[in-house]
Amino acid sequence: xxxxxxxxxxxxxxxxxxxxxxxxxxxxxxxxxxxxxxxxxxxxxxxxxxxxxxxxxxxxxxxxxxxxxxxxxxxxxxxxxxxxxxxxxxxxxxxxxxxxxxxxxxxxxxxxxxxxxxxxxxxxxxxxxxxxxxxx
Numbered sequence: 001x002x003x004x005x006x007x008x009x010x011x012x013x014x015x016x017x018x019x020x021x022x023x024x025x026x027x028x029x030x031x032x033x034x035x036x037x038x039x040x041x042x043x044x045x046x047x048x049x050x051x052x053x054x055x056x057x058x059x060x061x062x063x064x065x066x067x068x069x070x071x072x073x074x075x076x077x078x079x080x081x082x083x084x085x086x087x088x089x090x091x092x093x094x095x096x097x098x099x100x101x102x103x104x105x106x107x108x109x110x111x112x113x114x115x116x117x118x119x120x121x122x123x124x125x126x127x128x129x130x131x132x133x134x135x136x
Contacts, residue, residue, distance in 0.1 A: 007054070007057045007060060007072050007073060007076065008073065011073055011076075012054055012055075012057070015050075015054040015076065016051065016054055016055065019047050019050055019051045019054065020051070022043070022047050023044065023047045023048070023051070026040050026043045026044060026047070027040075027044075039090075039094060042086065042087060042090045043087060046083050046086060046087065047083075050079065050080070050083055053076065053079065054076070057072065060072045060075060060076060063075055063079065
């Protein structure tokens with residue numbers, strides 16, 4: 001089969017343009033410190049892999065055969081869906097970890113606030129009931 005017919009040229013150009021725009025956006029987010037390098041790794045790796053499949057149609061045919069798709073464009077669509085799911089899973093894992101850290105920090109803050117209130121009460125009792133702010 002002729003490589004030109006494996007993936008329609010218009011679809012190939014659209015996919016390459018979209019993937020390059022996505023890669024550029026991720027790199028811009030890293031450079032502007034809106035996305036840290038660790039979190040951007042999955043985006044860069046998956047986008048690079050998708051770009052390789054689009055630019056090398058024979059590899060896409062092999063992947064299509066591997067997943068049982070008869071049309072390489074259908075395999076590309078399925079891989080796009082997997083791409084989104086993997087990025088969503090990665091984000092969910094990061095959010096879950098952050099929620100756990102936030103819960104722990106909130107609990108520590110509440111404990112420290114309780115200790116601080118207790119110390120203020122002790123200092124207030126030792127100064128004849130006046131708080132340190134109200135002393136002459």
